[in-house]
Amino acid sequence: MRPYTKQHTSAWAAKIASLDAFVFVTPEYNHSTSGALKNAIDFLFREWNDKAAGFVGYGAAGGTRAVEHLRQIMGELKIADVRAQVALSMHDDFEGFSSLKPRPRQENAVTAMLDDLVAWGQALRVLRA
Numbered sequence: 113m114r115p116y117t118k119q120h121t122s123a124w125a126a127k128i129a130s131l132d133a134f135v136f137v138t139p140e141y142n143h144s145t146s147g148a149l150k151n152a153i154d155f156l157f158r159e160w161n162d163k164a165a166g167f168v169g170y171g172a173a174g175g176t177r178a179v180e181h182l183r184q185i186m187g188e189l190k191i192a193d194v195r196a197q198v199a200l201s202m203h204d205d206f207e208g209f210s211s212l213k214p215r216p217r218q219e220n221a222v223t224a225m226l227d228d229l230v231a232w233g234q235a236l237r238v239l240r241a
């Protein structure tokens with residue numbers, strides 16, 4: 113609830129309020145997103161409303177279950193989430209499970225996600241005006 117009482121909340125709110133759309137990059141822990149990301153999301157509400165989001169997941173299985181959980185959360189925040197997403201496999205898109213080395217096809221995936229995200233982010237400005 114506003115007004116915020118902590119400087120870090122105000123700074124986070126100002127950053128999110130300044131943006132039309134978001135790319136959430138999430139690892140997968142026990143079939144969900146990270147607690148740290150969920151906590152950061154939960155600090156705000158109105159700053160997220162009527163904006164757009166896309167996702168990059170990573171994990172042993174591409175972070176797809178983490179992204180599915182995030183999609184459920186987006187509805188509650190009134191964020192429109194685009195269908196296209198990037199699923200990075202720790203086995204196939206990283207070297208030694210640590211250095212990002214995406215397969216060439218991931219470029220198409222990220223382009224598709226960003227194209228939709230930019231379009232939706234701009235379209236929703238009308239609603240926020």
Ligand SMILES: Cc1cc2nc3c(=O)[nH]c(=O)nc-3n(C[C@H](O)[C@H](O)[C@H](O)COP(=O)(O)O)c2cc1C
Binds near residue numbers: 140172
């Ligand atoms: C406690 C724990 C649970 C995990 N659970 C999953 C999982 O359910 N699915 C998956 O694909 N990867 C899982 N992983 C692998 C992580 O996604 C992988 O280690 C990833 O690098 C974590 O991202 P981070 O190092 O940026 O935090 C798990 C890792 C840990 C340590």
